[in-house]
Amino acid sequence: MTALDIAPIGERGFLARRVNRLRRAVPFSVGFGIFWLAAMVFVAAFADWLRPYGITAMDLSSRLVGPGDPQHLLGTDELGRDVLSRLIQSIRISLVIAFGATILSGMVGTALGFAAAKFRGVVEHLVLALADFQAALPFLIMALAVLAFFGSSMWLLICLMGFYGWERYARIARGLAISASAQGYSSAVVQLGAKPSRVYLKHILPNIASTLIVSMTLTFPEIILMESSLSFLGLGVQPPESSLGNMVGFGREYLTTAPWIMLAPAVVIMLTTLSISLVGDWLRDKLDPTIR
């Protein structure tokens, strides 16, 4: 029994198992989803280098050029701006907003849900009342009020979107945490002398994460659409900056004459949300060691 014998049981063995599990045959749809999301992240990260033109660069002599033009692969809009360039920039803006907001609402909601499950009593009532309030209030109206009052900025938009859907996480997290804490494993850990933070973060959170991940895959597209509606109403991302929703909104007017202006961002929205659902669903199964 030397140190060498002991080592493989620890991190190395554990990591190797994880990697092996991931390497196991990935279905085509999931492979596509991963590829698409990776491509989107890549585009968002290197938007400045990938853009062939500036997003405000107008070319009035070639307005509403159709896709396939050697100068403008995806065509141009009514002001002669390159659709591809604007699409690339939009992907960056929309991804930042959607990812940021999804993570924010997931974290806020889960934290409040756990707090409700842990403290019960007054805290629980307060959280549930807030969640009901949030669910009853039309989010768009609240967002409009906030944006009209404070003016639109990227950070405000992310924070505002982060309020979208938190009540769902809070309710799910509360319900699951209450039922988990009644189960053997978490009372066993409590009885080992663990602090509540350990019980909730190390044991209950991983056990209920699959449901939260599924909920995130639902919120993500909704946030993209919500941002689109706000942009469409002129309170989201402000022109000349552009986002996917913003492009769809402005492209709508040319739907019959120049559909590519709207279709390009619409296809990106669709494929991204689809990929998120596929990958999220797959991830949920993969993260559960009892399903292999």
Next chain:
Amino acid sequence: MTQPLIKATNLVRTYAVRRGLFGKITPVRAVDGVSLSVMPGETLGIVGESGSGKSTLGRMLLGIDPAQGGSVSFEGSAMPRLGTAEWRALRARMQLVYQDPLAALDKRLPISVQIGEPLEIHRLLPKNERRARVEELMAAVGLRRDQAERFPHELSGGQRQRAVIARALASRPDLLVCDEPVAALDVSIQAQVVNMLRDLQESQRIAMVFISHDLKVVRNVADRVAVMYLGHIVEEASSDVIFASPRHPYTKALASSVPVPGKKLEGRLILQGEPPNPADRPSGCPFHPRCPIAADICRTARPALQTVAPQRNVACHMVTPHTVAIAA
């Protein structure tokens, strides 16, 4: 005489039970005035049928279920309130082994992580020594080292229970409460796990409270046995004595049901009637509706647990130091 490791005095635990949506709330006294003590290194068996309050008693001894009456003291000082930092710190010294090991383990963590968790929680060993301690524990409970990275669902029931026991022993506790530790296991595995528990208990001088409805197992493990009926201790004596010459009519019936190898099961006392509903407790002695020797006094007055012989307590009107002396 040394100080008892854990001492319970007059413990009471009542659950409120409501029948139906608008039914009346009736209190159920799961544990009703139980006093007991366990010496360091001693094994106390608690037997009784389902619903007799054994598990509740075990949880109260650990302070998981707060006592509504009476008190528990550990090494002479009162049990801290559930969930306080002192209570958590005391977990390193007293542990619980569960009936259902699959439920007691986190299905998303490999067992080696879970066995080492008490060390992490109580910061007992430097990080680099923890792994060695986990290996040592796994070897002590008879788990192979290649099973370290297994998840609970990948192990058999017996192996899972070994993992739970290893986790309970990780912090070198002084008291181990085993709540029906083998009830969920196959008979063939039961013996292995029980023998292992006994060996570990003896080699590490751990005091153990062994809760079971299985008299064979208790006789095998315990130094002293307390028999519970409907929230009361009805008889308490050393393990050899209580099965050889039970005094309380309930214990007599229990003892007569244990088969002895090579002998026909003769003179078996079969109790009449159902175990009573704890919510609808009979007056007087809780056992009188099923008792073959019940007299009038049993229907009106509850017998107290009294010492009828050295190291031997019985709660029965029909058993007094006098009758014991005659029988002896």
